[in-house]
Amino acid sequence: MSEEKPRKRRGAGRVTLNTVARQAEVSAITVSRYFNQPEQVSPERRERIAAVVAELGYVPNLVAGGLASARGKIVGMVIPNISGPIFANTIQGFSDTLSRHGYQLLLASSYFSAEQEESAVRAFLGWSPAALVLTSHFHSAATEKMIAEADIPVIETWDYQPEREPLQIGFSHIEVGVAAARYLHGKGYRRIAFVQNSAPGDFSALERRDGYLATLRELGLKPRVFAPDADRPPFEAGKQAMEALMNASPRPDAIIFANDNLAAGGLLAGQRAGIKIPEDCAVLGFGDYPFAEMLLPSLSTIKPPALEIGVLAAKRVLESLGVLAVENEVQRLNLLECRVIEREST
Amino acid sequence: MSEEKPRKRRGAGRVTLNTVARQAEVSAITVSRYFNQPEQVSPERRERIAAVVAELGYVPNLVAGGLASARGKIVGMVIPNISGPIFANTIQGFSDTLSRHGYQLLLASSYFSAEQEESAVRAFLGWSPAALVLTSHFHSAATEKMIAEADIPVIETWDYQPEREPLQIGFSHIEVGVAAARYLHGKGYRRIAFVQNSAPGDFSALERRDGYLATLRELGLKPRVFAPDADRPPFEAGKQAMEALMNASPRPDAIIFANDNLAAGGLLAGQRAGIKIPEDCAVLGFGDYPFAEMLLPSLSTIKPPALEIGVLAAKRVLESLGVLAVENEVQRLNLLECRVIEREST
DNA sequence: TTGTATGCGTTATCAC
DNA sequence: GTGATAACGCATACAA
Numbered sequence: 001m002s003e004e005k006p007r008k009r010r011g012a013g014r015v016t017l018n019t020v021a022r023q024a025e026v027s028a029i030t031v032s033r034y035f036n037q038p039e040q041v042s043p044e045r046r047e048r049i050a051a052v053v054a055e056l057g058y059v060p061n062l063v064a065g066g067l068a069s070a071r072g073k074i075v076g077m078v079i080p081n082i083s084g085p086i087f088a089n090t091i092q093g094f095s096d097t098l099s100r101h102g103y104q105l106l107l108a109s110s111y112f113s114a115e116q117e118e119s120a121v122r123a124f125l126g127w128s129p130a131a132l133v134l135t136s137h138f139h140s141a142a143t144e145k146m147i148a149e150a151d152i153p154v155i156e157t158w159d160y161q162p163e164r165e166p167l168q169i170g171f172s173h174i175e176v177g178v179a180a181a182r183y184l185h186g187k188g189y190r191r192i193a194f195v196q197n198s199a200p201g202d203f204s205a206l207e208r209r210d211g212y213l214a215t216l217r218e219l220g221l222k223p224r225v226f227a228p229d230a231d232r233p234p235f236e237a238g239k240q241a242m243e244a245l246m247n248a249s250p251r252p253d254a255i256i257f258a259n260d261n262l263a264a265g266g267l268l269a270g271q272r273a274g275i276k277i278p279e280d281c282a283v284l285g286f287g288d289y290p291f292a293e294m295l296l297p298s299l300s301t302i303k304p305p306a307l308e309i310g311v312l313a314a315k316r317v318l319e320s321l322g323v324l325a326v327e328n329e330v331q332r333l334n335l336l337e338c339r340v341i342e343r344e345s346t
Numbered sequence: 347m348s349e350e351k352p353r354k355r356r357g358a359g360r361v362t363l364n365t366v367a368r369q370a371e372v373s374a375i376t377v378s379r380y381f382n383q384p385e386q387v388s389p390e391r392r393e394r395i396a397a398v399v400a401e402l403g404y405v406p407n408l409v410a411g412g413l414a415s416a417r418g419k420i421v422g423m424v425i426p427n428i429s430g431p432i433f434a435n436t437i438q439g440f441s442d443t444l445s446r447h448g449y450q451l452l453l454a455s456s457y458f459s460a461e462q463e464e465s466a467v468r469a470f471l472g473w474s475p476a477a478l479v480l481t482s483h484f485h486s487a488a489t490e491k492m493i494a495e496a497d498i499p500v501i502e503t504w505d506y507q508p509e510r511e512p513l514q515i516g517f518s519h520i521e522v523g524v525a526a527a528r529y530l531h532g533k534g535y536r537r538i539a540f541v542q543n544s545a546p547g548d549f550s551a552l553e554r555r556d557g558y559l560a561t562l563r564e565l566g567l568k569p570r571v572f573a574p575d576a577d578r579p580p581f582e583a584g585k586q587a588m589e590a591l592m593n594a595s596p597r598p599d600a601i602i603f604a605n606d607n608l609a610a611g612g613l614l615a616g617q618r619a620g621i622k623i624p625e626d627c628a629v630l631g632f633g634d635y636p637f638a639e640m641l642l643p644s645l646s647t648i649k650p651p652a653l654e655i656g657v658l659a660a661k662r663v664l665e666s667l668g669v670l671a672v673e674n675e676v677q678r679l680n681l682l683e684c685r686v687i688e689r690e691s692t
Numbered sequence: 693t694t695g696t697a698t699g700c701g702t703t704a705t706c707a708c
Numbered sequence: 709g710t711g712a713t714a715a716c717g718c719a720t721a722c723a724a
Contacts, residue, residue, distance in 0.1 A: 016701055027711045032703060042709065057491070062472035063418060064701030066409040067716050070360075074452075074473070082441060083434035085636070092429040092455065099454055104469055106420075107453045108445055109438065123450055126408035127420070145403070264640055290431070291637030294610055362717055373695050378719060388693065410717035413700050 015056045024052040035060055066128055071152075075317055076106040076124030077133040078117050080202075085260075085289040086306045087135075090157065093310025094133065101323050103130065112201025114140040121146055131317040137161045137168075138203045153320040157309050159204060160335050167320075169313050169334040173204045176302055176338050177211020180256045180284055183340050185219055189254035189282055192216060193224040193245055195266065197258035198237035200230045205258040208286065212256060224252060228262075238265025246275060253281055254346070260285035260292050260301055267295060267345060282346040297344030305336040312336070361402045370398040381406055412474060417498075421663055422452040422470030423479040424463050426548075431606075431635040432652045433481075436503065439656025440479065447669050449476065458547025460486040467492055477663040483507045483514075484549045499666040503655050505550060506681050513666075515659050515680040519550045522648055522684050523557020526602045526630055529686050531565055535600035535628055538562060539570040539591055541612065543604035544583035546576050551604040554632065558602060570598060574608075584611025592621060599627055600692070606631035606638050606647055613641060613691060628692040643690030651682040658682070 021028040026045055034041050034049045041049070052058070066072030075098055079087045095105040106127060108120035118140045124132060125146060131153040139147075147154045147166070159170040177194075184192050194212045197205040209225060216223040226245055228237035238257060242265070245252050257263035263285030270277055277283055277297055285292065288303035312334055318324035367374040372391055380387050380395045387395070398404070412418030421444055425433045441451040452473060454466035464486045470478060471492060477499040485493075493500045493512070505516040523540075530538050540558045543551040555571060562569040572591055574583035584603060588611070591598050603609035609631030616623055623629055623643055631638065634649035658680055664670035 014701090017703095018701080028701090029703075029711060030709090033710090036703085040709070045709090057495075059468055059471050059492075061413075061474065061701050062469075063409055063412045063474050064716090065703070067407075067413050067718090068701075068703035070703095070716070072409060081438065082428075083438040085431070088429035088434045091453075092427065095428060095453060095455060099466070099469070102469070104473070105453050107437075107441060107451050109441060120445070122405055123408075123445070123448070125405050127450070128407065128409050146405075149403075268640065289636075291635075291640055294614065294637055295640060296642045360717090363719095364717080374717090375696085375719075376694065379694090382719085386693070391694090407717050410700090411719070413702085414717075414719040416700065416719095 015058045016061070017058075020049065020052050020056060020058050023056070024048045070128055071130055072128050073102055074104045074106055074127055074129050075131045075133065075314075076108070076121070076127070076129045078108050078110050078120045078124075079135055080110055080112045082107065082109050086287050086304060089306035090310035090313075093307040094314045095310075097311050097314030098317070101318055103318070103323075110135070112199050112203075114138065114143065114201070118143045118146075125150055130321055131155065133157060133313050133317065135159070136204050137164055137166075138201075153317060155313050155316055157313050158304075167316055167334070169309055169316065169336070171304065171336050171338050172211075173207035174211035174214075176286065176304075177208035177213075177256075178215045179211075179338065179340060180208070180286070180302060181212045181215035181219070184254045184256070184282065184284060184346065185215075185221070187254075187282070187346060190221060191224070191250055191252045192221065192254045192256065193226060193252035195238070195241040195245075195255060195257045195262055196225065196227045197262065198228040198230060198232040198234060202258070208258065224248075234259070234261035235265035235268075238262035238267075239269035242266035242269040242275075243273070246270065246273060246281070251281070254278075254284065255281060256284045256286075258286060260287040260289040260299060263299055263301065263345075264289075264291065264295060267297075267299060278344070278346050284346055288341055292341070293343065295345075300343045300346040301341050303339050303341050305338070308336055361404045362407070363404075366395065366398050366402060366404050369402070370394045416474055417476055418474050419448055420450045420452055420473055420475050421477045421479065421660075422454070422467070422473070422475045424454050424456050424466045424470075425481055426456050426458045428453065428455050432633050432650060435652035436656035436659075439653040440660045441656075443657050443660030444663070447664055449664070449669075456481070458545050458549075460484065460489065460547070464489045464492075471496055476667055477501065479503060479659050479663070481505070482550050483510055483512075484547075499663060501659050501662055503659050504650075513662055513680070515655055515662065515682070517650065517682050517684050518557075519553035520557035520560075522632065522650075523554035523559075523602075524561045525557075525684065525686060526554070526632070526648060527558045527561035527565070530600045530602070530628065530630060530692065531561075531567070533600075533628070533692060536567060537570070537596055537598045538567065538600045538602065539572060539598035541584070541587040541591075541601060541603045541608055542571065542573045543608065544574040544576060544578040544580060548604070554604065570594075580605070580607035581611035581614075584608035584613075585615035588612035588615040588621075589619070592616065592619060592627070597627070600624075600630065601627060602630045602632075604632060606633040606635040606645060609645055609647065609691075610635075610637065610641060613643075613645060624690070624692050630692055634687055638687070639689065641691075646689045646692035647687050649685050649687050651684065654682055 110117040133155045136159045155167045160172045226241045285301035288301045292299040319326045367377045456463040479501045482505045501513045506518045631647035634647045638645040665672045
């Protein structure tokens with residue numbers, strides 16, 4: 001009796017490729033081809049297989065496939081924090097684009113910590129992912145080594161460093177700092193301060209500061225940087241900064257915050273202290289978080305291409321896997337634009 | 347020469363368990379135990395193995411392990427949308443708790459579509475995940491069938507339906523509707539309206555509405571439900587609702603919005619139209635999105651336990667896998683609380 | 693505590 | 709276009 005299923009140790013009675021093959025009266029490899037290169041299977045058998053697959057509710061075991069091919073249909077992504085209002089869009093765009101092509105997203109967060117990133121990358125590599133997507137170009141030495149040896153596409157997002165080897169999708173944080181300073185200068189502000197992020201590992205924010213510093217010097221203005229206490233929650237950090245700067249002399253007439261959370265904290269603190277925004281002091285953020293347009297006054301900010309980064313990263317991954325046709329020529333660098341969103345606070 | 351590596355077809359020259367075993371002069375299974383049950387390996391060999399692992403930079407192949415054990419250290423999660431301000435916290439809590447115990451997160455979004463959820467579940471099952479986490483109890487028949495046959499823990503989050511079999515972690519949306527109506531009634535409002543979500547698949551929001559309806563009838567008040575156009579972006583849907591309701595007669599003196607995005611849209615539209623909030627009309631949201639406290643007037647809302655849901659879901663998963671000790675007795679239901687956050691808009 | 697034999701479900705290789 | 713066979717790298721079962 002071919003019905004007699006031998007008692008297996010583990011996946012007892014599970015429907016496998018062989019079950020389907022037997023029932024459709026073809027070989028296992030033909031069923032495999034039915035899923036991976038359907039055009040190589042004759043239409044007649046295709047139908048037979050399709051019927052059996054539907055009847056048995058067969059789901060291909062991607063783990064076995066991954067082991068056999070040493071390349072799983074899975075892509076690892078490490079992001080500083082999942083719930084952050086900007087990165088969430090990147091994840092969304094990335095995940096959706098991937099899954100539309102049969103790839104799955106393996107996700108972990110690093111909280112701006114190189115160690116956490118390293119352990120995430122290590123864990124991901126154990127799944128022999130088809131590709132890896134990281135954030136920024138700041139990694140531990142061990143991470144650098146792993147990705148160099150992994151022999152899979154690695155993409156760095158939210159950053160742009162021409163001299164680096166990995167494919168990059170993002171923008172220059174230094175240029176954002178430059179653009180912020182120039183924009184405020186163009187509006188007539190002259191005592192422009194910069195408030196750093198309170199998260200210690202956010203090196204990209206420091207690059208924005210550096211762009212600001214260089215630009216102010218270039219313009220012959222005196223830069224003024226305020227650093228909130230490390231690890232202070234962003235709203236409070238913004239408040240702390242605003243209070244400190246408003247009591248300083250000379251008092252700034254415009255403040256660039258490292259991100260919108262800080263800016264919102266600063267904005268509210270300023271209003272509470274009776275400071276008119278933007279008349280007494282302009283406020284500029286970064287991120288264009290959803291609430292930016294809902295504040296009173298609404299928050300001027302610099303909008304990073306968060307969703308585009310995710311979508312483009314997925315496209316580049318799929319391209320380098322041969323799943324998607326390559327757009328134009330192969331581009332090693334993918335520089336996107338940040339836009340200044342002018343609202344009421346400047 | 348034992349150095350002579352035979353040319354392999356696929357993972358040519360890759361460092362495997364056997365490479366480590368040979369170099370450490372132990373058997374492969376001992377190295378396997380070193381990773382999975384270290385306490386069963388003698389300290390002396392542990393050291394030897396550790397040294398070789400570090401030297402070779404060996405990373406266990408989780409794909410092979412998953413195939414052999416028919417249970418990967420991976421957990422699938424389907425969430426309506428990743429970038430939504432509330433679900434993001436659930437993902438964050440879930441992912442972090444999992445990864446702290448060596449499990450990885452496989453993530454997909456459904457956009458409130460049962461079909462997309464189904465295809466995500468199907469793809470996940472191919473990875474033989476250790477567990478599956480879904481949102482709400484609304485699934486397609488095929489999904490129900492798959493999770494019933496999968497023989498792995500399945501947890502439903504953001505919901506609570508006592509009669510259902512799967513483990514649930516969440517709260518009763520009906521009760522949220524009840525609480526919202528009772529709260530406003532308690533504050534003296536009598537013409538209380540409800541604005542539905544514009545996303546058609548958000549059935550949980552409809553349950554909140556049902557709770558509202560039941561309560562208003564119970565209180566002897568006349569309910570009034572407004573449904574914005576389907577798929578209209580939330581801010582605009584809120585605006586549409588507010589404008590429609592303010593021109594209605596009798597005009598409501600309080601509005602419950604299906605979520606904070608709608609509420610924010612309504613709030614701004616109301617102010618623009620010269621309506622004083624909460625004097626002319628109170629506004630209550632749901633979600634406690636980050637911007638809620640930053641609006642002017644700040645938005646009263648109902649705060650769901652987003653982060654806790656994620657953390658608790660991960661804990662329950664790990665418990666049922668035997669990774670974590672079970673808290674107290676095994677609980678099939680995990681009912682969490684939503685709190686009314688009273689701010690200026692009510 | 694440690695080791696041997698075997699199989700997990702698929703795909704690469706090569707032959708037809 | 710189709711199939712037989714041998715890996716892929718690890719963990720289970722059982723023995724020592």
